[in-house]
Amino acid sequence: MKQENKKNKYEPDARGFYGDFGGAFIPEMLQHNIDELLNSYRLIINDTSFREEYELLLSDYAGRPSPLYYAKRLSERYGTCIYLKREDLNHTGSHKINNALGQVLLAERMGKKRIIAETGAGQHGVATATVCALRGLECIVYMGACDVARQAPNVARMEMLGAKVVPVNSGNKTLKDATNEAIRDWIAHPADTYYVIGSVVGPHPYPEMVAMFQSVISEEIKAQLLQKTGRDYPDAVIACVGGGSNAAGAFVNYIDNDKVRLYGAEGGGKGADTSLTAATMAVGTTGILHGSMILLMQDKYGQITEPYSISAGLDYPGVGPLHSHLHRTGRAEYMPVNDDEALAAALLTTRLEGIIPALESAHALALLERIRFNPDEIVVVNLSGRGDKDMETYLQK
Amino acid sequence: MNRLKDFLGKKPSDILSVYFTAGFPSLNDTTEIIKSLQNENADIIEIGIPFSDPMADGPVIQESNERAIKNGMNLDMLFDQLSKIRDDITIPLVIMSYFNPVFKYGVDHFCRKCNNSGISGLIIPDLPFEEYSEKYLRMYKENDLCYIPLITDKTNDERIKMLSDAADGFLYIVSSSIITGGKTDVGVNREYYSHIRELVPQKPFLIGFGIQDSTAFSNACRNADGAIVGTAFIRALTQNEGDVCKKTKKFVKDIRGK
Numbered sequence: 001m002k003q004e005n006k007k008n009k010y011e012p013d014a015r016g017f018y019g020d021f022g023g024a025f026i027p028e029m030l031q032h033n034i035d036e037l038l039n040s041y042r043l044i045i046n047d048t049s050f051r052e053e054y055e056l057l058l059s060d061y062a063g064r065p066s067p068l069y070y071a072k073r074l075s076e077r078y079g080t081c082i083y084l085k086r087e088d089l090n091h092t093g094s095h096k097i098n099n100a101l102g103q104v105l106l107a108e109r110m111g112k113k114r115i116i117a118e119t120g121a122g123q124h125g126v127a128t129a130t131v132c133a134l135r136g137l138e139c140i141v142y143m144g145a146c147d148v149a150r151q152a153p154n155v156a157r158m159e160m161l162g163a164k165v166v167p168v169n170s171g172n173k174t175l176k177d178a179t180n181e182a183i184r185d186w187i188a189h190p191a192d193t194y195y196v197i198g199s200v201v202g203p204h205p206y207p208e209m210v211a212m213f214q215s216v217i218s219e220e221i222k223a224q225l226l227q228k229t230g231r232d233y234p235d236a237v238i239a240c241v242g243g244g245s246n247a248a249g250a251f252v253n254y255i256d257n258d259k260v261r262l263y264g265a266e267g268g269g270k271g272a273d274t275s276l277t278a279a280t281m282a283v284g285t286t287g288i289l290h291g292s293m294i295l296l297m298q299d300k301y302g303q304i305t306e307p308y309s310i311s312a313g314l315d316y317p318g319v320g321p322l323h324s325h326l327h328r329t330g331r332a333e334y335m336p337v338n339d340d341e342a343l344a345a346a347l348l349t350t351r352l353e354g355i356i357p358a359l360e361s362a363h364a365l366a367l368l369e370r371i372r373f374n375p376d377e378i379v380v381v382n383l384s385g386r387g388d389k390d391m392e393t394y395l396q397k
Numbered sequence: 398m399n400r401l402k403d404f405l406g407k408k409p410s411d412i413l414s415v416y417f418t419a420g421f422p423s424l425n426d427t428t429e430i431i432k433s434l435q436n437e438n439a440d441i442i443e444i445g446i447p448f449s450d451p452m453a454d455g456p457v458i459q460e461s462n463e464r465a466i467k468n469g470m471n472l473d474m475l476f477d478q479l480s481k482i483r484d485d486i487t488i489p490l491v492i493m494s495y496f497n498p499v500f501k502y503g504v505d506h507f508c509r510k511c512n513n514s515g516i517s518g519l520i521i522p523d524l525p526f527e528e529y530s531e532k533y534l535r536m537y538k539e540n541d542l543c544y545i546p547l548i549t550d551k552t553n554d555e556r557i558k559m560l561s562d563a564a565d566g567f568l569y570i571v572s573s574s575i576i577t578g579g580k581t582d583v584g585v586n587r588e589y590y591s592h593i594r595e596l597v598p599q600k601p602f603l604i605g606f607g608i609q610d611s612t613a614f615s616n617a618c619r620n621a622d623g624a625i626v627g628t629a630f631i632r633a634l635t636q637n638e639g640d641v642c643k644k645t646k647k648f649v650k651d652i653r654g655k
Contacts, residue, residue: 015527023525027522027523028547029522031549031551116465176450187452274628288496288503298501299500301501303466
């Protein structure tokens with residue numbers, strides 16, 4: 001087992017590379033912002049007062065630790081021991097609050113007054129708007145015009161929280177384009193603005209930092225499993241992967257433990273062999289997007305292809321550098337889960353456990369159908385968010 | 398022979414470098430625009446490779462990129478077009494591209510094709526200097542391509558010197574903290590430009606981003622060796638009357654203020 005201060009072998013190097021992936025592929029206009037961020041990040045991660053403030057908010061405001069729930073009826077159904085990590089019970093309804101709290105506190109310490117964020121389904125936008133309301137900071141959320149239209153309840157939440165939601169009309173008007181626009185804003189406002197990236201993507205140090213703020217998920221799983229089973233690790237962890245932040249949080253404390261198998265569920269859309277897919281690991285190749293070298297859905301000439309998934313949170317054409325590396329090295333196994341499999345898994349979990357999962361998390365649950373586990377094995381599924389935002393989709397199907 | 402180095406070796410002033418997006422407005426306009434710019438006495442031509450996600454560009458160049466991709470522009474197509482006019486072009490050509498299309502094409506392969514097509518230098522904004530110097534410098538050198546770095550008013554002195562040492566063409570000085578197509582008042586930043594001149598007195602530098610009209614251009618020329626104009630030209634190609642030759646002619650005349 002990993003010693004506390006020993007660097008695990010899957011941490012990035014000084015320039016943010018996880019093996020072949022990562023780095024900071026940014027124009028000079030962002031160099032100063034990134035240098036400033038990196039220096040501030042290095043300071044706060046070892047700062048006791050920061051950690052105390054962050055942890056207090058995680059517990060008293062966000063409601064952590066989130067329960068690790070033994071799902072008895074799902075376990076019976078699949079003939080193994082299934083635990084659900086209940087990130088859906090966090091304030092704002094998903095794991096996104098862990099990262100938003102951390103980064104906004106960091107922004108405050110850097111003296112930044114203006115917070116910007118990108119959002120796809122709206123979960124990260126809502127989490128960021130929430131923390132900005134809590135701290136009295138200006139908040140601007142970029143959201144693809146298509147997503148603004150199809151995620152109206154989350155737009156309303158952000159606006160009620162005082163955030164300005166800016167619809168993005170470039171490209172395909174979804175998450176990728178919202179991210180481009182947020183980067184442009186950051187280029188144009190280097191002095192007073194902090195960019196809260198919502199996933200383990202973007203230039204170094206974002207992937208490392210977001211994984212760090214999400215690592216509380218697997219930290220808690222360790223303590224909770226130890227208490228419930230006498231052992232602090234499961235046989236397998238399953239999480240869904242869009243950019244990959246909840247999976248990074250669920251994996252990170254187990255990456256160096258070879259006894260733990262790691263599974264990621266990608267948005268397969270209509271099938272990884274069709275053009276309607278977001279299964280980056282299955283169909284992607286190495287490339288550079290949003291400042292990082294990652295696995296990417298792109299054509300022969302390096303134009304980014306549009307992803308598709310029924311779940312807006314998995315609808316991203318790349319996957320963060322940590323996951324790209326875990327995939328390439330074979331440390332984690334990633335599988336595309338199609339829309340219909342996710343919908344079936346959502347319904348099953350709802351009926352067996354009384355939990356309506358987010359569409360994203362339903363992709364992780366669907367892997368229980370695919371992977372055979374022994375009766376005495378312990379499987380943790382990261383239930384990254386709740387399904388309230390997806391009711392319209394669920395009711396249509 | 399590198400036409401950009403030859404040109405800069407003559408210590409020119411009031412350099413007009415014009416950016417346009419390859420394959421825009423129509424797929425085959427690339428060669429016409431290059432020939433017209435040469436005829437109208439532009440000094441350097443910056444050929445933009447369209448990319449689906451141009452993160453440092455404003456709406457005008459974004460739209461030109463989108464349109465060019467829809468028109469079918471890609472690197473093979475561009476190199477094919479350039480080969481047809483190779484013997485007619487005598488002014489320096491540089492390529493501006495985001496890194497992904499170049500990386501996907503293969504940087505080595507790309508550099509060789511550039512050399513064969515008469516390209517003198519490369520501007521790749523999201524290829525960081527450290528990556529360039531470790532992995533790609535050799536390919537640039539072997540193909541006689543100038544490394545053209547961007548510098549902003551936030552770039553510190555040490556870094557300016559390092560980038561300048563590596564630059565074998567000109568320095569691309571970003572006027573202020575904006576994306577392309579914003580408005581800039583070159584006069585405001587006079588100290589920044591004179592500081593760069595003092596730091597690296599031998600290195601030619603051009604000001605780009607936000608050079609919208611002849612006033613901005615002549616202001617830039619008072620503070621630097623010249624300026625780069627992109628958005629304003631793309632706008633002219635979209636809006637001015639007539640064919641691309643006429644549009645180019647009017648544009649160059651207007652921007653030079655003559």
